[in-house]
Amino acid sequence: MSVPSTDGDAPAQARGQGLFVTGTDTEIGKTEVTLGLMSALQQRGLRVLGMKPVAAGCAMTADGLRNEDARRIQAQGSRPVAYAQINPCAFAPPIAPHIAAAQAGVEIALAPIQAAYQGLAAQADWVIVEGVGGWRVPLGPELTLADLPRALELPVLLVVGLRLGCLNHALLSAEAIHTSGLPLAGWIANGVDPAMAAAEDNLATLHARLPAPCMGVVPYLKRPTPERVAEHLQGALAFTSAAL
Template identity: 50%
Template sequence: MYFVAGTDTDCGKTFIASALLHSAKQTGSTLGVKPIASGCEVTEQGLRNSDALSLIAQSTHKLAYRQVNPFAFEPAIAPHIAAERLGLSLTPSAIADHLNQLPFNQVDFALVEGAGGWRLPLGEGKFLSDVVKQLSFPVILVVGVKLGSLNHALLTQEAMLADGIHIAGWVANMVDPNMSCPQENLNSLNTMMASPCLGVVPYLPSMDIAKAATYLNLNALV
């Protein structure tokens, strides 16, 4: 059971989380959920989020959509602002209570994908990271490798460790195909990150989840 966090909004959390599930389902059962999602599409079945649907596609254990993505908002804005506009309240306890009801113990590999970065606000001084702390989830950190990512990765790691979080591993996702000195940046990350690298996923314009999975090593998780 892992929580997938990212260094920022566009680091490729869903892409890597889906690839992790794809890799894991080659040897066992899987379940991925995304409790909070903005930017959902209105459909005949209700609000649907492409990130949540990607996790569902890579999960062998099928749940109702609302179990996978209980807090869904149409506008592509910060979730706590979207919730406020609807007169709703996002709280760590409500999110944790929902996650505690899910059958994570019935699968071999499960993950919860976050939203935004580590300090996603929920409102009233609370953050999504409070849920991770409350439930003691180990974290897989997705680093979107681009200019500035060293700072983002190290600050995120620093915040997680200060929160007492166990970082089980990190993934380098090469989001910028034109980045200067990519190998040197990866070398720096390998030196400064406190957990093992689970893989380096090259820039894949096709967003091929199966191909991305071939670059991951789940055996490196600690």
Template identity: 50%
Template structure:
């Protein structure tokens, strides 16, 4: 099996890293060489040896069974926990999607499966010209959408699905991840999304529950 998946979300803080890491673990358990990639990470901490490192990247590396250089797994690292394009501007950098593409292509030679986690939502800017959506188009790999199950998730999910489809990308499936422990009518919201999203629901993750997935 040689494949990759791009993980995007309906918003920031909807559990993209948790789901991406769980997907990497899922493929590792299935016997594949799998690695997680987070091209852009904001909110990095400075290590004692002067390296910027993000907790999301650590989670992806811990889930992977492929050893790869940090510059391939996480080409762009920023200390401010803000939108990527603003963090890049503040540090005098420019996010180059071509560099990300090259890092991904290298990773793809090292693993059977590469799970690429986006930043924020699908239309988050990366620079003056490009967004996460543009990066997804460049990579041209199947997308898995993480729906943060909370009030407003139906609109956010359906708009994101439209944006993915409008770019001719393949939505392999979506994951319902409950991020609000007191979300009202969770089951009813889930049914509504299942009725309106043509792609399969690959998993339903309750509040603080372990993720599991079903691929056809």
């Protein structure tokens, strides 16, 4: 695990806005939504960078450990940024990050992540930060994923993977975010099961019961691209416009 360098601190008023993307589970489209948000903001002429602070399942390359999702986020950015700033905590085994860190003989610390984020925020209008797994995923003996947006002082966007069980997962996640004392800015429904039964009824229940606005409904896309996902995120654009 490496600690990223920064390009120096900018005045507080020069720093970009940020949003933390979490999900109801793993493999529910957090990266696709993150890339879609980046694309949507870029289409409005904004400078946008992304970040995936913690990633497991990284491949060893000539340049060190690299995570495919983090590399996509790096490539989507409005300007070139060192990989270590995008993904300061990278681990090879595709397992829970605190277990991967323990196997590597290290602990995930907040300070390098905060430094990396501050470096990105000094260079962009918006920084979209993608979490790992779900809200309560352990990052260490005392840390959980919830500690990341708290340390970075970011509002939270919940990605709900539309599949069987999503209602319970979404409501529990929203409750946990509230219990953590962090603002749930909104939620995005992402179609991950093209054969999901009663999808519209499930969406109606989410609208009625989640204590935050829906920022978009992304249908199941066999070959999603950032541009195609961005077409379905008008609610998120309204939020980001109001935050500027």
